[in-house]
Amino acid sequence: MTAREDARVNASPELTDAPEPEESVPMMSPSLDVKRTTPMDKEEIKRAFLDNLFYVQGKFPVLATQHDYYMALAHVIRDLLLHRWVSSASVYTAEKARTVCYLSAEFLMGPHLGNNLLNLGMGEQIRQALAELGLSLDELMQEEAEPGLGNGGLGRLAACYLDSLATLEIPTLGYGIRYEFGIFEQEIADGWQLERTDKWLRYGNPWDIARPEWAVEVKLGGHTEHYRDAKGEPRVRWKPEQTVVGIPYDTPIAGYRNNTANTLRLWRAEAPESFDVAVFNRGDYYGAVEQKVKSENLTKVLYPNDEQVKGKQLRLEQQYFFVSCSLQDMLRIMRVQHIPLERFHEKFAIQLNDTHPAIAIAELMRLLVDEHGMPWQQAWAITRRSFAYTNHTLLPEALERWPIGIFASLLPRHMEIIYEINAGFLEEVRSRFNGDHDRVGRLSLIDEGGERYVRMAHLACVGSYAINGVAQLHSELLKSDVLRDFYELWPEKFQNKTNGVTPRRWLALSNPSLAGFITANIGEGWVTDLDKLKELERRADDAVFGAKWREIKRLNKHQYAMYLRHKTGVGVDPESLFDVQVKRIHEYKRQHLNILNVIRMYLELKANPNLDIQPRTFLFGGKAAPGYRMAKLIIKLINAVGSVVNRDKSLRNQLKVVFVPNYNVSNGQRIYPVAELSEQISTAGKEASGTGNMKFQMNGALTIGTLDGANVEMLEEVGAENFFLFGHTVDDIQRLQREGYRPFETFERNGILREVFSLLQSGFFAKGDAELFRPLVENLLYSDPFFVLADFQSYADCQDEVGRVYQDAGRWTRMSILNVARSGKFSSDRAIDEYCRDIWNVKPVKTNLLKQHRIMHRSIQ
Ligand SMILES: *Cc1c(COP(=O)(O)O)cnc(C)c1O
Numbered sequence: 117m118t119a120r121e122d123a124r125v126n127a128s129p130e131l132t133d134a135p136e137p138e139e140s141v142p143m144m145s146p147s148l149d150v151k152r153t154t155p156m157d158k159e160e161i162k163r164a165f166l167d168n169l170f171y172v173q174g175k176f177p178v179l180a181t182q183h184d185y186y187m188a189l190a191h192v193i194r195d196l197l198l199h200r201w202v203s204s205a206s207v208y209t210a211e212k213a214r215t216v217c218y219l220s221a222e223f224l225m226g227p228h229l230g231n232n233l234l235n236l237g238m239g240e241q242i243r244q245a246l247a248e249l250g251l252s253l254d255e256l257m258q259e260e261a262e263p264g265l266g267n268g269g270l271g272r273l274a275a276c277y278l279d280s281l282a283t284l285e286i287p288t289l290g291y292g293i294r295y296e297f298g299i300f301e302q303e304i305a306d307g308w309q310l311e312r313t314d315k316w317l318r319y320g321n322p323w324d325i326a327r328p329e330w331a332v333e334v335k336l337g338g339h340t341e342h343y344r345d346a347k348g349e350p351r352v353r354w355k356p357e358q359t360v361v362g363i364p365y366d367t368p369i370a371g372y373r374n375n376t377a378n379t380l381r382l383w384r385a386e387a388p389e390s391f392d393v394a395v396f397n398r399g400d401y402y403g404a405v406e407q408k409v410k411s412e413n414l415t416k417v418l419y420p421n422d423e424q425v426k427g428k429q430l431r432l433e434q435q436y437f438f439v440s441c442s443l444q445d446m447l448r449i450m451r452v453q454h455i456p457l458e459r460f461h462e463k464f465a466i467q468l469n470d471t472h473p474a475i476a477i478a479e480l481m482r483l484l485v486d487e488h489g490m491p492w493q494q495a496w497a498i499t500r501r502s503f504a505y506t507n508h509t510l511l512p513e514a515l516e517r518w519p520i521g522i523f524a525s526l527l528p529r530h531m532e533i534i535y536e537i538n539a540g541f542l543e544e545v546r547s548r549f550n551g552d553h554d555r556v557g558r559l560s561l562i563d564e565g566g567e568r569y570v571r572m573a574h575l576a577c578v579g580s581y582a583i584n585g586v587a588q589l590h591s592e593l594l595k596s597d598v599l600r601d602f603y604e605l606w607p608e609k610f611q612n613k614t615n616g617v618t619p620r621r622w623l624a625l626s627n628p629s630l631a632g633f634i635t636a637n638i639g640e641g642w643v644t645d646l647d648k649l650k651e652l653e654r655r656a657d658d659a660v661f662g663a664k665w666r667e668i669k670r671l672n673k674h675q676y677a678m679y680l681r682h683k684t685g686v687g688v689d690p691e692s693l694f695d696v697q698v699k700r701i702h703e704y705k706r707q708h709l710n711i712l713n714v715i716r717m718y719l720e721l722k723a724n725p726n727l728d729i730q731p732r733t734f735l736f737g738g739k740a741a742p743g744y745r746m747a748k749l750i751i752k753l754i755n756a757v758g759s760v761v762n763r764d765k766s767l768r769n770q771l772k773v774v775f776v777p778n779y780n781v782s783n784g785q786r787i788y789p790v791a792e793l794s795e796q797i798s799t800a801g802k803e804a805s806g807t808g809n810m811k812f813q814m815n816g817a818l819t820i821g822t823l824d825g826a827n828v829e830m831l832e833e834v835g836a837e838n839f840f841l842f843g844h845t846v847d848d849i850q851r852l853q854r855e856g857y858r859p860f861e862t863f864e865r866n867g868i869l870r871e872v873f874s875l876l877q878s879g880f881f882a883k884g885d886a887e888l889f890r891p892l893v894e895n896l897l898y899s900d901p902f903f904v905l906a907d908f909q910s911y912a913d914c915q916d917e918v919g920r921v922y923q924d925a926g927r928w929t930r931m932s933i934l935n936v937a938r939s940g941k942f943s944s945d946r947a948i949d950e951y952c953r954d955i956w957n958v959k960p961v962k963t964n965l966l967k968q969h970r971i972m973h974r975s976i977q
Contacts, residue, residue: 161245186259190322200377201368204963213287220469222271226781227260235370261316264298267422268700279618280948282371285960291442294382295418302778307755324365332444354529360411361386362441375963383441385414421741422700423514439476461501465956468505471572477579478530504582517569584611587805587826615805616944626785647940662929676790692731697795701740701747704802730919733772737779756881788815796821799902801846810942816932842914843907859900
């Protein structure tokens with residue numbers, strides 16, 4: 117009996133019930149099975165699945181866990197992707213295609229299995245094949261550990277952009293870091309956030325392939341030596357203190373229903389081979405092992421801070437490490453394709469996702485000048501034509517600066533290069549602005565006011581040919597405020613690229629019932645051309661259509677209510693209005709404004725027991741940076757209010773407050789489809805764009821929001837009559853700031869606010885502890901840097917209006933349909949189209965699937 121037959125005999129009853137494949141199993145290694153590379157029928161899927169269970173997992177069904185089944189399935193899908201991947205790589209290489217390199221310290225990809233099935237168009241086949249084996253696709257999908265290699269919006273944007281780049285058939289490499297521990301898992305205990313390490317690699321990752329043959333060396337620390345080469349030219353050598361090796365791990369990124377598979381290349385740090393020699397020679401085994409551990413710590417953990425930076429040396433090491441690996445990798449690709457170095461900027465368009473990879477500008481100069489002997493001016497001309505920079509923030513505390521001391525000791529050569537770039541740059545500034553001394557100081561790459569810092573945003577601006585913000589308002593504020601001096605110097609560099617999200621993951625995959633209904637009515641073209649949703653507009657007044665639209669949301673809510681009860685123990689009324697705020701917890705996002713209004717509604721219901729309001733379920737979710745005390749206290753407050761409100765029988769179920777733990781991509785995919793009201797209530801001028809707002813809109817939620825970030829454009833798209841607008845504008849806020857904002861005066865003038873705060877200060881939500889929320893209360897009353905009190909009344913009034921409008925189901929449904937119909941602008945396909953046209957100057961390259969024998973032939977050559 118062959119091993120394979122043996123596996124069948126030992127199969128569980130469910131598995132042996134399945135009909136046997138008609139043809140015998142070919143005796144080939146699974147990876148060479150030709151059929152696996154083309155769309156498979158059900159029998160082939162089942163066979164490939166069982167093969168993988170046996171040969172990859174080393175299990176037979178009786179011993180297999182759900183996770184083994186998941187792994188076997190993941191390998192079936194990866195094998196399918198490989199054909200596209202190899203074919204795309206082959207076409208790109210043959211055509212020496214211009215390539216987008218998206219450099220990002222974070223990629224918040226979310227689970228791959230469901231998305232790959234969707235993009236391959238194989239979901240139904242796989243579901244049926246598994247069902248015949250007695251397995252549930254949905255259950256296997258739950259087994260996937262989420263690769264949470266990002267904090268929030270910025271990392272998720274990178275993931276949406278990779279999806280669109282593959283769907284639009286743009287040759288792309290995503291470059292980043294393969295953190296061993298991604299963003300922590302959040303648990304809630306006694307209302308407080310607890311962090312648990314995210315061991316996403318514990319059972320192995322079936323989606324990536326290590327490429328140790330393309331490893332590169334990265335230097336750190338030490339000093340530089342200046343000397344003259346044989347021709348008498350001045351040269352510089354970097355004598356590092358330490359060397360680490362970067363190993364690339366590649367994940368295929370499939371386009372939607374096309375033949376393209378691009379690459380996400382994430383780097384892991386390792387100690388160099390020479391480590392072993394050192395141990396042998398020195399005999400200092402433990403000392404040497406310590407060095408090895410130190411090297412491998414480099415990519416150990418993602419820094420869990422969103423929108424705030426601390427000058428931690430390890431973070432700078434991570435940034436430099438992945439940037440140096442990636443640039444060296446690009447130079448290797450140039451060598452393989454026989455492209456001369458002078459054409460670097462023609463081969464690659466490098467996008468800097470925020471300033472995290474901005475050190476790439478100095479590193480490319482070092483590689484070209486020191487390692488390839490290129491003259492400085494030529495290298496600078498190439499560098500300045502290679503990079504484009506996306507700014508993501510207006511918060512001063514999120515602008516990256518590195519103390520000169522840390523920077524120079526880790527990157528001594530880059531420090532020199534930055535000084536040299538700065539000297540040339542400031543010379544240009546002086547001659548343009550007649551020696552305007554203050555301006556020179558403001559523009560300098562070095563902050564000299566007190567302790568000296570390297571300003572990474574300035575390096576990014578000087579070294580890039582394009583600079584963009586991520587929503588119209590944000591891009592305007594960059595020009596008038598944060599980067600004003602750079603705008604005055606180089607207005608032609610500034611652009612706007614309003615963010616977008618992929619409708620594949622965030623609608624087709626996450627909300628299959630709504631997606632199916634839309635497709636049934638307007639066809640499936642919207643999936644890759646989201647403007648087609650406009651065709652839903654003519655159904656907005658169709659009562660039958662509207663009733664079905666409502667029913668879809670209702671069913672989603674009912675299912676989610678069961679899930680919530682299972683996860684949190686709290687029962688919510690699925691017929692109530694689902695009002696959702698999910699995003700990182702941050703004072704500028706103002707979760708506390710939301711919860712203050714919940715307290716207001718609670719007080720109102722307590723004061724008028726017969727009051728009938730629109731019943732509501734407030735859902736919150738989001739992680740706080742572990743060291744961000746105020747954010748953690750806000751989580752505690754939400755939970756504290758929830759535990760009082762949810763138990764109060766006198767409210768007759770009119771109010772529920774639930775904090776959903778561990779908001780991440782998977783939980784986002786569950787929650788956006790059930791939301792009816794989307795909370796986008798940041799202080800005007802603080803949220804660069806937001807992308808959560810877009811996911812909610814696509815799933816039929818209405819927005820309550822300020823004129824901030826991309827909300828402005830959403831309002832413009834859907835019309836004011838389909839948007840709940842409140843609060844101060846950017847101009848209002850700036851005026852308040854100028855005139856001296858005194859929140860305590862606002863508080864004293866507002867009777868409702870006084871009641872809300874008096875309840876809070878009494879310890880009512882803290883089992884009598886009047887101290888617990890004091891830091892939060894005092895911050896709001898005496899400082900309120902994010903204008904919570906200033907917007908409170910406007911927000912409360914607007915929320916009451918929401919409740920009234922919801923009671924007119926027909927009107928609400930119409931608004932919901934129109935929101936979806938007008939969400940086309942917020943597809944990441946639109947955003948990527950604009951980047952390709954206005955910044956990258958790249959064109960699609962079609963992939964034709966190679967014949968299997970040609971792949972084999974080529975690989976042997
Ligand atoms: C979309 C998304 C975000 C960004 O949400 P905002 O509301 O724009 O801040 C953050 N985290 C996850 C997991 C997301 O999916």
